[in-house]
Amino acid sequence: MKLSRKSLLACAAALALSVAGARAASAETVHVTVSYYSAATGPYFEKMAAEFHKANPGTDIKIDVVNWDSLLQQLRTDIAGGTNPDISIIGTRWLLDFVKDDIAEPLDGYMDSAFKARFISPFLQHATIDGKVYGLPIAASARALYYNKDMLTKAGFPNGPATWDDVVAASEKLKAAGTPGFGLMAKGTEVDVYYYYALWSYGGDVIDSHNKAAFDSPAGVRALTLYKSLVDKGLTQPGVTNYTREDLQNLFKQGRVGMVMTAPFLINQIAKEAPKLDYGIVPVPKGTTSSTYAVTDSVVMFKNSKVKQAAWKFLDFLFTKEPRVEFTKGEGFLPTTVAEAQDPYFTDNARLKTFVDLLPTAHFAPTITGWEDTAKAVTDAVQSVYIGQAQPEAALKQAAARADESLGK
């Protein structure tokens, strides 16, 4: 009896304490949702939250780490239920939907020109809709081709392929040696993007200036025909529709495929998991022109937030040099602010420099409603061609018609 009374007292005390604690915190709590990029993401943001709290004891930052695949879904649910965070990381290509539903807060009122000048301007431009900035670019990446140096040297391209003809020639040599040359992904997310690399390199584009699907152009057909011929000739890994981006990266790490196109974060992964792998990075192979794909993720503030000033203060802190460098280094992204780009980590790293140098010719995923539907239509089309159910031109025409149903709506 005595014991239980004692524990009851302890419970009451704990309760009182926690209530007191909640009161102190309720002064201002900023809820932040971040996407899980790697094992380093959570600890990084927790550390930043703690540092910020030390400097601003009145403000508590609550970090919620959400898996990328379920991020949009969770935000949708939260928004519909009115329980959304104050700020969140989102894919910049989703931004228009947020703006259209009047969910995102325009940020121009919070920043002066000095703040704007912190960013590498195309990145900030990308998150600007109708002249208003709605998102701050927090993560950026571009795509390039990784090649296995040992394999490509034997195939006669010690400095990697420069054009699609080189890719074909090298893959044929590698096939004769018994390994697949060109890694092609056709499962999971970004199947469409893998096709866009070739589309852009032939001078095509996904969407034209009237916001209509344009990937069924001759350039698009040529790009898809090229990939299909690689599949048919056995120059890719077998069963391409069975490989996600991660599967392909794993094959590359194991030295089981000669070439793979992906983002800079593979550098960090190889350093950790396959440090002995000798590889180089070159731009996406040239067709008629050279180009790459750039992606940014942005931080948005929600219109219904009650702690906008505190949230902004935290963002201001996140976008100073040291936090930026630590984040970008840890995740293997590309710098989005001018100051971090000057850090020796980025200027002295030849592999990363390949990516940074590509940025001027980079295509961004356009901020347009219906982008996900377009991605789905293109993914279906490419897959149907790879498994031999459809011809490139017919499949692309059909996908364009499907995409047009949703684009801009």
Add this chain to the structure above:
Amino acid sequence: MSTTTAARTAAAAPVRHGGVRLPLAPWLLILPSLLLAFAIIGYPFYQIVFLSVSDVSRFGLVRGFAGLANFTTIFTDSIFLGALLRTAEWTIGVVAGTLAISIPIALVLRQDFYGRGVARTIIMLPWAISLAMAAIVWLWSFNADYGMINATLRELGLMHGSVQWMAQAQTAFPAEIAVGIIVSIPFTTTILLGGLSSIPGDIYEAAAIDGARPWHCFRHLTLPLLGPFINIAVVLNVIHVFNSFPIIWVMTQGGPDNSTHILVTYLYELSFRLGRPGQASAVSLAMLAIVLAFTIVYMRLRRNEAIQ
């Protein structure tokens, strides 16, 4: 469940007409649970109906009334129609396959043999694993480069090289059905074992005296007496398999080129990948109608059969 309540109300009705006072107390006593059940089932149902006739933004904000637009869109959508057909293949394949395997397993497990407890446990074990986990393990097993299925087939000398199981529907979909069957066996076997234990042993002795062979015993004694339990197994499995999401989503996400989508995976993609909650609600209402219709028709058929 629905049959028992139906039977009960049917039984209660004549009593009421006979002028006997309606027993109020029982209704009052179950009122709280009824209200709770109504809130839990009724509110989401209302929401889904509401969304299905609304123009809904990608964030679930209702922009206006859409009439039947969502329904006409999905019923003219070739992916939806393909998924509808495939759902039938999936449901029939898994349920029939499960029954075909579970009945012999249940018959074997009814026999008294050394180690029966262990055997029963082994059959039940897959039940303890969550469906998503089981699907992930099977996805690894079907991996073309280092999966155990390809390795086993090579070891047995049945093939050279490797099969890319998940690369096209011709191999992926049967593989998914096979996984569906494996994970449904424990539940079905349990029901059938329960049924078998209710069949008295002496009728077999009598049949044996009359010269019945084991096959005759199975065909004319076991199967008919097992009938009601097979019915329950069919109905519960159909409802469950029809709505089963994790296996296909984990293994192929409905791809490549929508060739392994069933309704529930397509519903998920519509709602959470493509951001069309209105159309997704329409699909889920269509699914509800199908399951309901199946259950009613099946129950009717079996009842008529039983009467004959």
